[in-house]
Amino acid sequence: MAKLCLVSLGYATGKDQSPEKILSGMNAHSSYNNGLKHRKGYEDHARLDNHLSCCIEVTARVSAEQRRGCACARAAPAQSARRPPRAIMETSLLREFPLLLPQNLQKTVYEGFISAQGRDFSARCVMVHTVQLKNARLHCSWQLKAILSRYQHIIQQRMQHSPDLVSFMVELKMILEAALKNKQELHAPPPPQYYSGLLQELGTLGWDKLVYMESSFSTLKLKAKDTSGREHLITLRLKAKYPAEPPDCVVDFPVPFPVSWTPQSSLGSIHSQFLAALDSLKAFWDVMDEIDEKTWVLEPEKPTRSATARRIALGSNTSIYIEVDPRHPTMLPECSFLGADHVVKPLGIKLSKNIHLWDPGNTVLQNLKEVLEVDFPARAVLEQSDFTMDCGICYAYQLDGVIPNQVCDSPQCGQPFHQLCLYEWLRGLLTSRQSFNTIFGECPYCSKPITLKMSGRKP
Numbered sequence: 473m474a475k476l477c478l479v480s481l482g483y484a485t486g487k488d489q490s491p492e493k494i495l496s497g498m499n500a501h502s503s504y505n506n507g508l509k510h511r512k513g514y515e516d517h518a519r520l521d522n523h524l525s526c527c528i529e530v531t532a533r534v535s536a537e538q539r540r541g542c543a544c545a546r547a548a549p550a551q552s553a554r555r556p557p558r559a560i561m562e563t564s565l566l567r568e569f570p571l572l573l574p575q576n577l578q579k580t581v582y583e584g585f586i587s588a589q590g591r592d593f594s595a596r597c598v599m600v601h602t603v604q605l606k607n608a609r610l611h612c613s614w615q616l617k618a619i620l621s622r623y624q625h626i627i628q629q630r631m632q633h634s635p636d637l638v639s640f641m642v643e644l645k646m647i648l649e650a651a652l653k654n655k656q657e658l659h660a661p662p663p664p665q666y667y668s669g670l671l672q673e674l675g676t677l678g679w680d681k682l683v684y685m686e687s688s689f690s691t692l693k694l695k696a697k698d699t700s701g702r703e704h705l706i707t708l709r710l711k712a713k714y715p716a717e718p719p720d721c722v723v724d725f726p727v728p729f730p731v732s733w734t735p736q737s738s739l740g741s742i743h744s745q746f747l748a749a750l751d752s753l754k755a756f757w758d759v760m761d762e763i764d765e766k767t768w769v770l771e772p773e774k775p776t777r778s779a780t781a782r783r784i785a786l787g788s789n790t791s792i793y794i795e796v797d798p799r800h801p802t803m804l805p806e807c808s809f810l811g812a813d814h815v816v817k818p819l820g821i822k823l824s825k826n827i828h829l830w831d832p833g834n835t836v837l838q839n840l841k842e843v844l845e846v847d848f849p850a851r852a853v854l855e856q857s858d859f860t861m862d863c864g865i866c867y868a869y870q871l872d873g874v875i876p877n878q879v880c881d882s883p884q885c886g887q888p889f890h891q892l893c894l895y896e897w898l899r900g901l902l903t904s905r906q907s908f909n910t911i912f913g914e915c916p917y918c919s920k921p922i923t924l925k926m927s928g929r930k931p
């Protein structure tokens with residue numbers, strides 16, 4: 473067999489989801505057997521499975537026997553008593569899935585193809601036990617993974633409850649058939665009016681506003697400028713029933729963008745709603761742009777239009793973290809400081825002492841300068857390395873996108889650390905002690921006492 477490109481789907485555990493709902497589109501015969509399978513025990517199941525495979529063959533032949541009611545039900549119990557369940561399982565697996573073969577002597581790894589609707593999909597099943605599927609893993613090719621992506625929960629659930637591989641594979645095949653059927657319906661091409669209507673709408677809106685159009689005409693991007701001259705994009709995903717159904721809109725906004733839509737609406741109406749939303753956010757972006765232009769923003773490195781928070785450098789190893797309310801951008805934002813106590817404490821005192829000076833008529837940056845009585849280091853004059861230092865434990869600046877946010881409070885030291893690095897370090901020291909979410913220990917640099925408060929939120 474050729475080397476397969478397999479991608480892990482990771483079906484191992486999952487919450488329950490009603491299988492009836494998803495299986496409803498499948499044929500009655502399968503659903504009937506499925507229902508029986510869930511109710512009965514293993515012995516019964518093995519018999520039933522035999523019966524099921526038998527029935528499938530009979531159905532294919534459309535014999536008179538089948539019309540009278542399958543006779544094999546009576547014969548099956550005797551057969552299952554003669555042969556061990558595993559052998560029965562292997563026989564029916566080979567019959568149902570001739571392209572799926574064991575890869576080791578223990579028969580815990582099966583690899584090959586599952587066929588559905590005339591197509592073969594490569595898959596691999598790795599089991600922990602020889603018969604049971606508990607903790608088994610199913611690896612699928614990327615095509616199969618994409619088709620089954622919406623059915624992960626049910627597959628996980630069936631894997632947990634199937635008594636053996638063959639009954640799971642039968643269910644997986646049914647799910648796959650249903651998924652393929654749904655996919656075809658979803659990808660049915662829209663009627664010709666869809667295209668002519670869309671082109672007409674674009675003509676009315678103005679082709680200059682179109683930035684991108686996908687080859688299938690289902691995704692497009694439009695641009696618009698706010699009154700400060702910033703360019704913004706809106707991505708529209710049109711459904712086949714457009715304009716009866718509203719398109720999905722994706723924007724880079726700090727607030728939700730709900731679109732009001734009627735069947736008479738058009739691209740023009742979305743564009744004007746987009747412009748109105750840009751207008752309402754203009755003040756917010758003015759405030760953020762001033763901060764990004766005139767100060768050293770340490771985080772995020774490349775702020776998006778939806779980012780409401782900034783960590784701004786104040787000096788060596790000192791910074792302020794602000795979170796601006798996009799609806800009230802010139803009001804006092806949420807603030808917290810990062811740095812050694814002897815630097816940060818006076819800033820906190822100034823903030824509370826001068827808070828009455830905050831003027832919502834001015835921008836956040838102007839107000840911060842006024843209230844904190846500081847000048848922010850400007851981007852033009854300084855290098856980032858002038859006021860940022862790597863973590864004293866891992867010697868890196870960024871750790872999983874996080875910058876050092878803990879500082880030794882000793883005025884002579886002031887060494888910054890990542891919260892995680894410091895936590896691991898202090899946990900390893902016998903002299904450290906923990907009280908609730910706070911750890912007391914010694915600075916790895918100057919051995920002076922250091923306190924670490926663990927929190928999920930950025931300090």
Ligand SMILES: [Zn+2]
Nearest residue numbers: 863866890893
């Ligand atoms: Zn570190």
Ligand SMILES: [Zn+2]
Nearest residue numbers: 880885915918
């Ligand atoms: Zn220190």
